[in-house]
Amino acid sequence: xxxLLPQGVWRKAGWRGAPGFGRLxxxxxxxALMLLRVWEPPLLETLxxxxxxxxxxxxxxAVSEYPVTIVDIDERSLQAIGQWPWSRVTLASLVDRLxxxxxxxxxxxxxxxxxxxxxxxxIAESVPDAELKSRxxxxxxxxxxxxxxxxxxxxxxxxxxxxxxxxxADPSELPITPVATIGDNxxxxxxxxxxxxxxxxxxxxxxxxxxxxxxQPDADGVVRRIPTLFYAEGRIVPxxxxxxLRVATGATTLLAxxxxxxxxxxxxxxxxxxxxxxxxxxxxxxxxxxxxxVSAVDVLSGQVSDDRIQGKLVLIGTSAAGLHDLQTTPPExxxxxxxxxxxxxxxxLENALLVRPNYALGLEICLALAIGIFIIxxxxxxxxxxxxxxxxxxTALLAALSGYLFVRLGxxxxxxxxLLSSTVVFLLLAAINYLREEKRRAGIRNxxxxxxxxxxVEQLTREPDRLKLGGETRTMSVLFADVRGFTSIAERxxxxxxxxxxLMNRLLTPLSRAVIERRGxxxxxxxxAVMAFWNAPLxxxxxxxxxxxxxxxxxxxxxxxxxxxxxxxxxxGANIPIMEIGIGISTGLCMVxxxxxxxxxxxxxxxDSVNLASRMQHLASAYGLRILICPETAARCQNTLPIxxxxxxxxxxxxxxxxxxxxVGQPDLSQDxxxxxxxxxxxxxxxxxxxxxxxxxxxxxxxxxxxYDNPRISRLLEIYAWRIAQLKRRSSLEGWxxxxxxxxxxxxxxxxxxxxxxxxxxWVEASWKEPNSKPH
Numbered sequence: 001x002x003x004l005l006p007q008g009v010w011r012k013a014g015w016r017g018a019p020g021f022g023r024l025x026x027x028x029x030x031x032a033l034m035l036l037r038v039w040e041p042p043l044l045e046t047l048x049x050x051x052x053x054x055x056x057x058x059x060x061x062a063v064s065e066y067p068v069t070i071v072d073i074d075e076r077s078l079q080a081i082g083q084w085p086w087s088r089v090t091l092a093s094l095v096d097r098l099x100x101x102x103x104x105x106x107x108x109x110x111x112x113x114x115x116x117x118x119x120x121x122x123i124a125e126s127v128p129d130a131e132l133k134s135r136x137x138x139x140x141x142x143x144x145x146x147x148x149x150x151x152x153x154x155x156x157x158x159x160x161x162x163x164x165x166x167x168x169a170d171p172s173e174l175p176i177t178p179v180a181t182i183g184d185n186x187x188x189x190x191x192x193x194x195x196x197x198x199x200x201x202x203x204x205x206x207x208x209x210x211x212x213x214x215x216q217p218d219a220d221g222v223v224r225r226i227p228t229l230f231y232a233e234g235r236i237v238p239x240x241x242x243x244x245l246r247v248a249t250g251a252t253t254l255l256a257x258x259x260x261x262x263x264x265x266x267x268x269x270x271x272x273x274x275x276x277x278x279x280x281x282x283x284x285x286x287x288x289x290x291x292x293x294v295s296a297v298d299v300l301s302g303q304v305s306d307d308r309i310q311g312k313l314v315l316i317g318t319s320a321a322g323l324h325d326l327q328t329t330p331p332e333x334x335x336x337x338x339x340x341x342x343x344x345x346x347x348x349l350e351n352a353l354l355v356r357p358n359y360a361l362g363l364e365i366c367l368a369l370a371i372g373i374f375i376i377x378x379x380x381x382x383x384x385x386x387x388x389x390x391x392x393x394x395t396a397l398l399a400a401l402s403g404y405l406f407v408r409l410g411x412x413x414x415x416x417x418x419l420l421s422s423t424v425v426f427l428l429l430a431a432i433n434y435l436r437e438e439k440r441r442a443g444i445r446n447x448x449x450x451x452x453x454x455x456x457v458e459q460l461t462r463e464p465d466r467l468k469l470g471g472e473t474r475t476m477s478v479l480f481a482d483v484r485g486f487t488s489i490a491e492r493x494x495x496x497x498x499x500x501x502x503l504m505n506r507l508l509t510p511l512s513r514a515v516i517e518r519r520g521x522x523x524x525x526x527x528x529a530v531m532a533f534w535n536a537p538l539x540x541x542x543x544x545x546x547x548x549x550x551x552x553x554x555x556x557x558x559x560x561x562x563x564x565x566x567x568x569x570x571x572x573g574a575n576i577p578i579m580e581i582g583i584g585i586s587t588g589l590c591m592v593x594x595x596x597x598x599x600x601x602x603x604x605x606x607x608d609s610v611n612l613a614s615r616m617q618h619l620a621s622a623y624g625l626r627i628l629i630c631p632e633t634a635a636r637c638q639n640t641l642p643i644x645x646x647x648x649x650x651x652x653x654x655x656x657x658x659x660x661x662x663x664v665g666q667p668d669l670s671q672d673x674x675x676x677x678x679x680x681x682x683x684x685x686x687x688x689x690x691x692x693x694x695x696x697x698x699x700x701x702x703x704x705x706x707x708y709d710n711p712r713i714s715r716l717l718e719i720y721a722w723r724i725a726q727l728k729r730r731s732s733l734e735g736w737x738x739x740x741x742x743x744x745x746x747x748x749x750x751x752x753x754x755x756x757x758x759x760x761x762x763w764v765e766a767s768w769k770e771p772n773s774k775p776h
Contacts, residue, residue, distance in 0.1 A: 022432040023376050026425045030372040033421040034365055042219035048414045049218050052282075052354075053330035055406045060331060061284040061352050068342040069308055070293045071098065073318040077297040084323055088116040088142035090300070092149035094316070097299050099153035102310035105248035107156040107240055109213050109317035109325070109338040112199040116142040147206040156244045157203060158213035161193030161232060174204045177211075177243060179229065179236040183258030186229075186236065190263065190279050191216060193232035211243030215327060215340060216280070223327045223335075225280040226344045228266045228273065229256055240315075241344040242268060248313055273348055274355060282354035282412060283340070284347050287331040292342055293319070315342055356412040367398070368418035372425045379429065387426075395419060471593020471606075474536055477547035477585060477633060478610050479520070480617035481511060481554055482529040484580040492574070499574065504528065506561060507579070514553035518546040523604050529617075533605045536592040544587045544636035548663055551583045551627045552641075580626070584616030587632040608654075615651040616660060623647070624715020627663045634661040642669040644679050645686060646716065648739045657739040664713065678708030685720065690738035694728035 037044070071094065078084060098106055115122060120139035150157075193214065198204055212230050217223050228242050238246070238254055246254055249269035257264045262277025275281055296316070298304045317338025318325050326334040347353045371394060379387050398415035405411040493500035508525060515522055515532045519540050523531040532550070534543035562578050569575045590607035609630070616628040623646060634643050646660040669675050685700035698721070705717050 022429050025432060026372075026376045026428050029428050030369070030376070030421065030425050033372075033424060034368065037365055037368065037417055037421070038361070044417065045218060046220040047416060047420075049220065049222060049224055051414065051416050052224065052412055053222070055403070055412075056285055056330040059407055060286045061347065061350075063286055063289065063346070064350075066289075066292055066346070067313060067349050068292065068345050069103075069312045069314050070336075070338055070342055071296050071299055071314055071316045072293045072336075072338075073296045073316070073320060073323070074293075075320050077295050078320055078322075080297040081300075084318075084320075085117075087118045088112070088146040089118075092142075092146040094296060094300055095146070095149040095153065095155065097302070098309060098314050099149075101304075101306055103153070103312060103314040105154040105156065105208070105244055106314045106316065107211070107244040107341070108158045109240065109315055109341060110158055111160055111197060111213075112143075112146075112157070112203050113197055115200060116146075118142060143200055143202055147202045150203060151206040154208045154247050155206075156209040156211055156240060156247050157199050157207045158240050159199070159210055159237070160197040161195065161212060161214045161230065162197050163194040174198060174201060175207075175210070176235065177209060177238055177246070178253040179238065180253050180255045181236075181258070182255065183264075186256055186258050186263065187231040189258065189277055190229055190231040190236065191227050193230050193237075196232045196237070209243040209247040211238045211240035213240045213337070213341070215337065217327070221328055223329050223340060225276070225282050226340060227278075227280050228275055229254075229263075229279045239341075239344075241341045241348070242266060242273075244313055244315070244341075245269070245345060245348065271348075274353070276356060281344060281347070282356055283343055284352050284354050284410065285329055285331050285343055288335050288339065292339060313345060317341075352410070354406075354410050354412055360411075360413055364414050364417055367415065368421045371418055371422040375422055375425050376429070379426065391426075394422075471591045471595065473589055474592055475543075475588065476536055476590045476592060476605060476607075476609065477534040477543040477587045478590065478605060478607075478613040479515070479532045479534075479547050479551060479583065479585050480529065480613045481532075481551070481581055481583045482526075482617050483507065483558075484582060484621055485577060486528040486579070489576055489579070492576070503576070507558075510557035510561065511554050514550050514557055518550045518553070519543075520546065520550055521603075524602075533590070533592070536605065537603070544585075544633045545640055547585050547587075548627075548629065548633065548637050548641055551585055551629075552663060552666060554583060555581065555626050580621065582617045582620035583627045584613040584618075584620060584629075585627070585633050586610070586613035586616065586630040587636065588612075588630070611653050612651065612658065615653070619649065619651070619660070623660075623662075623719065625662050625712070629661045629663065631659050631661065637663075640670070641667055642672075642675055642679075644682055644713075648690070650739055662713075662716075664710070674708050678704050681707055689720065689724065692727075692733040692736045692738075694724050698724050 073084065073086075081090060095106060119142040121141060193212070196212075199207075199210075204210060212227070212232075214230070215223050215226055218225075226241065227239050229239065230237050236256065242254065245268045251269040255267035256279070257267070257272075263275050263279040265272045265274045266279070267273070273281070294304045294308055299309075315338050317336060319336040319338075321334075325337040327337050327340060329335045329340065379390075382390070398419065402413045402415045405413050489503070490500055493503070507528065508530065511530055512522055515530070518534075519538075520532045520534050521536065523533055525531075532547075534540050534547050540546060558579060558581050565573075565576045566578075586609040588607065588609035590605045590609050592605040593603065595604050595606065596602055612630055616630065620626060620628045625646070628646065629637075629643070634645075637643060642664040643661050644664060646662050648657045648659050650657040664675065681700050681704035685697050685704060688694075688697035688700060701717060701720055701724070
C-alpha cells in the first residue's frame with residue numbers, strides 16, 4: 001500500500017493530527033468501495049480472475065492418469081483425409097473403430113446441424129443425367145449411416161447456444177435428458193441460452209445423450225469456469241462433460257440442487273459435484289498436454305494402441321487452428337476447446353475441482369473493512385516507517401493465507417480487493433493532506449493552460465528553465481487537417497458572425513479532442529484548419545499510430561457533425577452544405593521547441609515533414625480521399641491499420657517523388673478477407689502501372705474493384721482507370737517512370753477524370769521523359 005506513494009508525499013502529508021474531515025471522507029470512501037465489491041463490475045471480475053490465474057500457473061493440477069482420450073481432427077488428419085467437413089461415412093467409421101476398441105462412451109465436440117453435402121442424394125440434385133441421378137438416390141444416405149453407428153454404442157452429441165440461429169427442427173420433438181431438481185427457481189440462477197442449435201433429428205434420436213459444448217469466457221475473454229447446466233428454450237439442458245459422465249455411468253437422470261443462494265450442486269450417478277451459485281465449475285487447469293490426444297487419422301488406420309481407447313471416455317474434437325475452436329485459458333493462450341471439456345471431466349473424476357464457497361464474498365468484505373478501519377484510525381498517528389511496515393506485513397499475511405487455502409484445500413479467496421480498497425483509503429488520506437500544497441500549483445496551471453498544451457504546462461511547472469528560445473531535433477508525426485469549401489459556408493453567415501463563430505466551435509472542438517485524446521499537441525488553428533504534432537513535448541513511441549488514429553477519429557467526428565447539421569436543417573435550421581476534409585500526416589525529423597523572438601514565442605515544430613504534411617493535406621481531395629500519409633507513417637502503422645499506397649507524386653518543394661498512402665478504415669478492417677484481396681489486387685495494379693503494363697494494370701484494377709466496393713476509394717479507382725485509358729494511347733514507354741508532379745500550373749487536373757484531358761499537358765510530358773532529357 002504505502003510503497004505506492006512517492007517520497008515527497010511523506011514530507012508534505014503531515015500525518016500527525018490529521019483533520020476529522022479526512023477520516024470522515026475515508027470512511028465514506030470505504031463504504032462506497034464495499035458497495036462496489038458487492039456490485040462487482042467486469043473490471044473487478046477480471047482483476048480477481050487474473051490473480052487466480054497466477055495461482056493456477058504457479059500450482060497447476062497434478063495429473064496421474066488420463067481417463068479421457070481426445071480423438072483430434074488435427075492438421076495431419078485434415079491433410080490425410082481432406083478438408084472439413086468430412087463425409088459422415090468417415091465419421092461413422094471413426095465411431096465404429098472407437099467402439100470396437102472398447103471406448104466407454106464417445107462425445108462429439110462438433111455440431112451436425114446440416115445434412116452431409118457428400119450424401120449421394122445431395123449430389124444427385126446437381127446431376128443432370130436421369131439414370132445417374134436415380135442410381136445415386138438409391139445409395140445409402142451418409143447421415144443415416146452415421147446415425148446407425150451412433151446407435152450401436154454410447155454416443156453424446158454436442159449442441160450449441162446462440163442468439164442468431166434458429167434450429168432446423170423443433171427442439172421439443174427431440175429427445176432430452178431428464179433433470180430432476182431439489183429447490184425452487186433453478187432457472188433464475190443458471191446461464192441462459194436464447195436458442196439451441198441441435199443436430200439433425202436422425203442423429204439426435206440415435207444418440208444416447210446430448211450436451212452443450214458452449215463455454216462462457218469471463219469479461220477478459222479467458223475461460224476459467226465451465227457450466228454444468230444451462231437454461232435453454234424453457235428447459236434445463238446439461239453440458240457435454242456432465243452428459244458424457246451420465247451416459248458413461250448408465251444413469252438415466254441428472255439431479256440439480258439449489259437453495260436461497262443459488263445452485264449448490266449437480267448429482268451424476270450418485271456423485272455430488274459442488275458448483276458455484278450459477279451452476280458453473282472452477283476448473284483446476286493443467287497446461288496443454290499432448291498425451292491426452294490421438295490423431296483421428298491414426299484411429300481410422302488402426303495405428304493407435306488399444307490402451308489409449310479401451311476403458312476410456314473419448315471426446316472427438318479439433319485442435320486445428322483453421323477450425324476456430326481455440327480458447328484462452330489461465331495456463332494457455334490457445335487451448336483446444338475439446339481439451340477444456342476433457343479437463344473438466346478429469347477434475348470431476350479426481351475430485352480436484354476448485355471451490356469458491358458462498359462465504360467467500362462475506363469474508364473478503366470483512367477483511368477489507370478491518371484493514372480499512374485500522375488505516376483510518378491508526379495511520380494518521382503513525383510515522384511513515386510504521387505505516388510502511390504495516391502495509392508489507394498485511395500484504396504478506398493475506399498472500400500467505402490465500403496461497404495456503406488454494407494449495408491445500410482448493411479454495412479460491414480474493415485478497416487483492418481488501419488490499420486495493422485499503423490502498424485507496426490510504427491514498428485518499430494522503431491526498432487530502434496534500435491538497436494545500438497542490439492548490440498553489442493549480443493556480444499556476446490555470447494561468448498557463450489558457451494558451452499552452454496541458455502536457456507542456458505540467459513540464460514547465462517542473463522545469464521553468466525551458467521557457468527560452470531554441471529547440472531540439474526529434475522524429476515526430478505532424479498532421480494537417482483542413483475543411484473543404486468552408487469559404488462558401490462562411491459567406492452564408494455574412495450577416496450572422498455569431499452563427500459562424502458557433503459553427504467554428506462545433507467544428508474545431510471535436511477535431512481538437514480527437515487529437516488531444518491520442519496524446520497529440522495542437523500547434524495552431526489556421527482558419528478552419530488544424531495543425532498538430534506528436535512525440536513532443538513528451539515522448540510518444542507510437543506517435544505515428546496515434547496521429548493516424550486521430551485522423552480516423554477526425555473523419556468520423558466530421559461525419560457526425562454533418563449528420564447533426566443535416567438534421568437541424570430539416571427542422572428549420574441553417575442549410576449548411578456537407579463539409580469534407582483533407583488530412584495529411586508526415587513522419588520524420590523535425591525541430592521542435594520555442595520559436596519566435598525574445599518578447600514572444602510559440603512552442604511549435606519546423607521541418608520538411610511539416611511541409612510534406614501540408615502538401616498531402618491539399619492533395620487528398622484531388623484523389624477523392626480524406627487522409628494521405630507519408631511512407632514513414634505507413635511503415636510504422638502497416639501492421640495495425642488498413643493502409644494502401646495511392647500514388648507516386650513529386651510535390652512542390654521536394655526533389656524526389658514520395659509514395660502517398662491512405663488509411664482506408666479502422667484496425668479491424670485489416671482482417672477483412674475482402675479488403676486483403678482488394679489491397680493485393682490494387683498493389684498488383686500499381687506495379688503494372690509503374691511498368692507501363694496497361695492491360696495487366698486494368699485487369700488488376702477491375703479485380704480490386706470487385707473485391708472491395710467502397711465509396712471512400714471509388715474516386716481513386718476511377719482516376720486510375722481513366723489514367724490508364726489515356727496513357728496507353730502512347731506508342732512508346734520511353735522514359736516512363738509512373739511519377740506525377742504537382743509543381744506545374746494546373747497540375748491538379750491530372751487527378752481529375754475530365755474527358756477532354758489529353759496526355760500532352762506539361763506535367764505529364766515531364767513524367768514521360770524524352771530521350772536525352774534531364775529528369776525534372
